[in-house]
Structures are given as C-alpha cells and as structure tokens.
Amino acid sequence: MSRRTPMYNPSSLRSLEQERLQMRLAAPVLSGYLLRKEARDRGTSSRQTVGNPPMVCRDLVVQNALYTGNVEAVKELFSKGFPSDLLIQPQGGDMRWVGNGKVRGLWSLTYEQELTTPLHITAGRGFTECLRHLLLRGARVDLAPGGNTALHEACEECQPECAKLLLQYGANANATNEDGQMPLHVCTELDSLECAKHLLAFGALINSQSLDENDTPLHVAARHGLPGHVELYLQHGAALNLQNDEGNTPLNAACSQPQDCTSLQRYSRVCHMLVAAGADVQASDADKQTPLHMACKNANPDVVDLLLKHKALVNEMDYGGDAPMHNILKVVAYKTDHEPERIVQALLNYGSIRVWPGALPKVLKYCCTSPRTIEVLFNAYDRLKITDAWVEAVPPEVFQKHREFYESLFALAQTPRSLQHLARHRLRAFLEGRLHWVIPKLGLPTFLKNYIMLAFKDHMH
Template sequence: MEHSMFRRTLPSSIRIWPLHRATKCRSLCDVQHLVEGGALINETDYDGCTALHIAVHSKLTDIVKYLVEKGADVNATEVSRGRSPLHYATFNNDLELVRLLTESGANVQYSSTDVDIDMPILFAVEVGNIEIVKYYLENGIDVDVKLGKYKMTPLHIAASRGYIKLVDFLLLNNANVHLKDLQNRSSIHHAVISGKVKIVHDIIEKGVNINDGDIFKWTPLYIACRENYFEIVKLLFQNGAMSNLEERSRNRCPVHLATEMGRIEIIKYFISGGVDVNLGTTEECTLLHVAARFKQIEIVKYLLENGADVNKKIQGVTPLYVAVDSSCPNVTELLIQNGADLKLAECEGESILSLALEVVRAYRPRNHTVVVKVIIKYTVLIYNPIEQFIPDGCPFFEELTQYCKDCQKEITGMKNVIIKNSTISLYQIICDSNKHNAFIKYLCNDNIKNEIQNIEDCLKEFSIYSNINPLIQFNIKKGIQRMELFKDADLAMKKFVPKLPLEIRWKILDYLDLTEIKNVIQSDVF
C-alpha cells in the first residue's frame, strides 16, 4: 500500500495536503515525487497557503526553485492575510529568494485593502534591510510610496525606527522629506520619535519645515520635549524651532509640556536661550502655574530664581492657589517664602485658607491637612492677631485648631526675642520685612542689618517657624533692592525739589512700585 504521505490529492483531516506536508518536512525528493505524480502544485491548505508559501517561509531555496520551475504561482496569496511568497521572502530578509521570485514574475507592487496587506517593500523597510529596499527601488517601486495604515513613506518608517543607514540611503535617492502621513507628520516628526540626533540633523539639512504640526498640532520640538530628548531639543531650537507653538488638546507649548513633565534640563536650556520665564499660553497659563499644578518643585525653584512672577494671575488664580488646589505643601511653602501673597491668592472672594479646607473636605486623607497647616502657619505669622478661623464641622477640626494655637504660641515667643544690638523683637522684624519703608529703616542701620542677615540662629528654638529664614532673606533682598532704587530716585527728586524734606520724598516713593521708581530715575518727571 502507498504511504499516506504520498497521496496526491486527498487532504488529511485538518486539510494538510501531502505536498504541503512534504514541503514542511523539507524533503525535496518527496516534493518531486508528489508533483511528478500529479499533485496539484497550487493547492492551498486551511490558511490559504500553497506549498510555495511554505517553502519560502522556511527558506527552502532548492524546493522553491523546483516549485517555480514546475509552474507554482509566484503571486498566489493567502486567504486570511493576503501575503504572497514575495512577502514571506522579504519578511525573512532573504534577498536571494526575493530575486528568484521577482525574476519569476512576482508582483513587487502587490497590495490589497481587502485583507490590509501592503507591498512587500514595507517588510524590508520595517526591519531596515537596505539591500532589499534598494532592489525594490531598482525594480520600479517609488522611493516615496505610501505604505501601511498611516500611509507612511519608506523615509517616515526608517526615520521613526532609527535606521540611520537606511535613512542615508533613501535621502541619497531623493526621498521627499516634506511628504506627510495620515497623521500629518513629515519626516522630521518621525526622526524625532526615533531619538536619533543624526537622523534629525540630516533631515533638517534637507530643508524640512521644522515647525510643522501634526493633526494634534504637535511640533517636532513638542515631541522631543515629551520624550525628554535633550540633544534633539537643542538641535531643533538652534535651527529655529519655536517654543511657543501650542498643541490642540490643552493649548500647551513645548516649554509648558517640558515643565509639566519635569524636564528641568530642557527648561534651563529654554530660559537660558531667551524664552520668557513668564511665558503664557493663549489662556495665560504661565510656566510657574504649570510647575505648581504638577508639583515640579525643582522647576518651581528654578523659575523663581530666574524672575518668574510669583503673583501672576490666570483666570483669577495665582500659582499659590494652584499649588494649594493640587495639595502640594512643599510647593505651597516655597512660593510663600518667595513672595507669594496670601491675600492676592484669593479668588472670587474665596481665601486661600478656604480653598485648602475645601481640599481636605473633598479628599479627607490626612496628608491633605499638611497644606492646610502651611497656610495656617503663614496666615498666623503675617496677619497675627487673628480670630479663630477653623470652622466647626471641618475634617480634623481639633487637630487644625490645636495647630493654630501652637502657631500663636510661637508668635508670642518671637515677640520676646530681641534682636542683638537693637530694641527690636524678632517678630517685629519678621512683620516689618514685608513692609516697604519700615524695613528699609532697619536696613539703613548697619548693626541691625548685619543681625537680620544672620537671623537663622534666632529661629532655631521655634519648631514650627524654624524654616522661615528663606522668607526673611527674600524680603531682605527685596528691601535692599528697593533701598538702592530709593537712593537713586531721591537724587532725582532732590535735584528738582531740594527743599522737600527727605522723609516726605521717601514717603512719596513708598507709594510707587519698583517699575515706577525706575521710571522716576530714568525720566525728567521731577
């Protein structure tokens, strides 16, 4: 009896024909025996594959050659996935079989929307096989052919996957850097996605629009900031990328996105490169608001050190309001210690303390009481004496009320600490540090000025207020700056109103802000 393997036409119970089985078993002899015995060479199995598909997939060059010589259909396609033998050869990076099939009539441009299969070159580009890509281009495939679901060109795909040599090859073959895919992304977007600086550089050199936005209005710089590709950010910025172009969903610029995601080195680079530290979106959301919202304390520090407006309002709210709303005590305290005004933080009649208490009511976890305590701490410090302001029924009422009393107790203690070489109490210095003329009076006294600058030792005995020295030093710095401006402005005033007493001249200046004082110095108003 003839062995079942050599039956010519009857399939097995799962429709694996003898010719397919022989091919899978890599037996050229059995394949030849079956074909010569009349087996149907183009019969398909349950997946719609012919024996040629199987031979190509398994890289059985001798069997492929034999089947092709015997008339196997080189353009046969699977039923389910629509792949031809040429697709398999390309997927396997087998240039020899690609040549053999193409020279035997395989269609290099075959694709089908019915089963979502693209031209074979797509596989070659996806794995970065330059030789096979080159072969397809030599055999009539357009270097800018649109491939895949998003209609990307070979350059798009090669760039996004970081294939430096393939990108070089495509550019040498005049690939169009300006073409867009279905997401409106050009080659520069895909180059940035790869994270490869050389690819980005080479595509920029070809004159691509560096500020193009995709369907989400994401520019290449926006993507680089999102992915934290610092070297690419620098390259794009140096070549004219705009840091203030907004994307669609939340109107964020690249610099705002970098702030949100904590990209501190990128932020430093932008600011040092001339980006406005108070840059706002169309909704006037500043970098400091964004950093406060997303609890990026290192970026908050950097922005404050570089002149960010700590009391800038957007839609009625300051960065301090945002920090409290985000329940971030560290950022909240840092902002206050750098001049954030508790009263300016009020919004629509709601105090900053009321907001903090609302956060506790809404979320209730104990860690949310920390931000409330920060606000209580500085409210008591700056506006003491105050009435009881923790409402009955507030979550953690007893704890917060006791904390308020503890703050009051430390304030009383500060009133009893006298600054060395003066009759001024520690608390009086702290209170007056936020008042223009009163504090300047202290700064004019060298003994008191020196003691104030070393006030940290006086604070050590106060557990709650031991860390407020940054606030005092901030006010000292502001006071010294204002005093120097006062002196220059006073000279201008004295020139035109010499008989006006010094005290009156300084009283007039006390009504002016720093910008107005500078205008006095620079103008002939007096």
C-alpha cells in the same frame, strides 16, 4: 508600526531551511502569476512602468519574508522582472462577533492592518539589507498607501540607518503624511535623535509646521521631553516662541505635558535649555495659562523654581480664575511623589496669594496625604482657627501614618503660635514679594535664613 500587533508569529513558521526551500519553490510561480495578472488587469504587457498603480499582494510567502527580514528570500522573490512596488494587504477581514454580553451584538468585518508596502515593512523594522535591495530594484521611495511614507515609518520606529538609506535614495525629508506631519514631527522618542540628524542633513525644514496643529519639531521635542532633540533643533535655528494653534510655545508645550516621576528630570532639562536660549516664560496659551500654571499642575518643582527665578508671574490668573497656587493644591493628593511641598514653598516665597482662611479645612481634607504641604502652607498664617472640622478632615489611616505631625497641628487649637513664628510672619509680611532676593543678602545664619523661608520641620509650633 511596532504599535500594531504583528500579523505573523515567527514561532509558527518552520525551520529556517524549510522556509528558504519554500521561498525558492514559490518565487517563480508567484512571480509568473502576479505578472500575468498585472498584464490581464491592465490589458498591456507585463512590464511595469512608472505611474501605474501598484499591485496588491496578499500572499503569505511574500509577507513572511518581509516581516521576518529574510534577506535571501526577499532577494529571490524581488528579483529581476518582479514588481517592487507591491501593496501588501495582510490577511484579515474575518467576521467577528462584537458585543459586551448585555446588549445584542453584531457581526463585524474588521481588518488588522492597513495597506502597506515592502519599503514600509522593512524600513519600520530596521531590515536595512532588505530595504537596500528593494530600493535597488526601483521601489518608489515616497509611496504612502496607508498615509505614511516609508521615511515616516523609519523615523517613528527609530531606525536611523533605514532613514538615512531612504534619504540617500531620494526620499522627501519634508513629505507630509495624512495627519499633516513631516518626518521630523514623528521623531517623538529618545532613540529617534539620529533620525532627526539625518533629516536635517538632507534638508528637513527646522520650523516646518504640522498642518493640523501648527506644531514645529521643537514643539514636538519639548512636549515629549527630548533634551537631545531640543539641543539639536536650537543649534539649527528653531523658533523659540512660535505659537501653535492652541497658543502654546515650545516652553508651554513642555510644561503642559503630564509627567511621571521618572520623566521629571528630562522635562526639567528641556525647560532649562529653552529658557537659557531665550524662551518667554510669561507666554500664555489660548486659555491664558502660562508655563508656571502648567508646571504647577504637573508638579515639577525644578521647573517651577526655574520659571520663578526668571520672573514668571506668580499671581497671574488664567481664564478659569486660577493662579499657579490653585493648580498645585488641586493635584497634591495625586502627586505626593513629586514633592509638591517644594512648589508651595517656592510660590509663597515669591509672593503668591494664599488660601482664604475659611477654606483651610477643605485644603486639609484634600492635601492631608502630604503633611509637608500642609506645614508650609499653614505656616504662612500668623494664627489658625482650628475646629473639630479640621480633625474630621484627616482620615484615621492618614492620621496614624503621620501621627506626630497632625498631633502637633491639632494641639494649636489650645495653644497660640510661638513668638518665633509670629516674628517670622511679621518679617515675611514686610518683605512680601521681595523675600526671595532680600533674605539671601542679609548675611543671616543658615538655620535662620531657612526658617524664614519656611523650611520643613515636620512639626507645627
């Protein structure tokens, strides 16, 4: 619920003492009114029985008490004889003009929030004492007027104490919401780990699959880069290679999720856990994309190294005809902070196909902002046919920023490659596909070994 704009601004309320006074004055009147209305609507007594539809409350006094977690007010309002299974409908439904100024607009009736309950409000905001009082008053723990149960709400908003309390009062740990997800499926934040532990302790199914996508909790944890959750689920026997509707295993899901620089390490940890537990590094999704394809697309060099070391297929083609090398070269311009040059280097050292020489000017144009990527890729050729098109492919501002490197590259138009480079190229060609495990066994000096493995010099020779 934190993703929705709060309906009531606490700064607009009066002082706490004034609010408490209003609550005490309003409670008897509101309680009597609602009970009388309930009796009229049902044509029976005012006693609420299990199985009857809950009442809808639009009263601001009740809503403010719940949304601000005012324990005293909640206890006074939800006292003996007051129904605890109210549906809360926040004030909304104002007519609003919708238009962009260019076309004729419309008056639109919009609602700011779906129906909810006191349990949902207090559970999602961590108001444990308010939640406890409502549960003691007999509120139905699995009521879901907006699609989610209160337990879904507590887990989604990372409120472990509220989740535990709901479970203790009989909440269904495997209840399905309107999106076909169980509470474990909505544990998508790092801070939801304790919620996941409580759910498993109360019987949540570790391999339960969501109705829409057939995701397991391990798929969800891997996709969101949650190492703690992944470790927990593996300890509880989560299925490693179960595929969802898109053909993704949890490892595929982790590799295919877009990652910024701050999350690269988290996803690397997740992938290391999955691979160490026995995840299939060659499993492909519905588009025949393997974890290596996606790790290259999202430019995570540590994950690429991991997959290659565990025998990922470096030249596997997806249904679009792309190998992992194609995927990384497509995103270099957008992922320069991810060290894409490390990925290109690793792929080449494991025997990746190279780019057709006639396409090198195009590669230079789109990857020029990462000189090291250009360096390691171009050093995989024994000769380069440099023309004016190569010079024109590098924008002036990029050339000035990396002037020394590009001057050394373009100088090769009049100068042949060095004998040292030609010897390296010949050795690499001879050991094609075996380079990554043969070279470390030769006992070569470190500088020579690094040179053969295309270490970066920031200069072409």
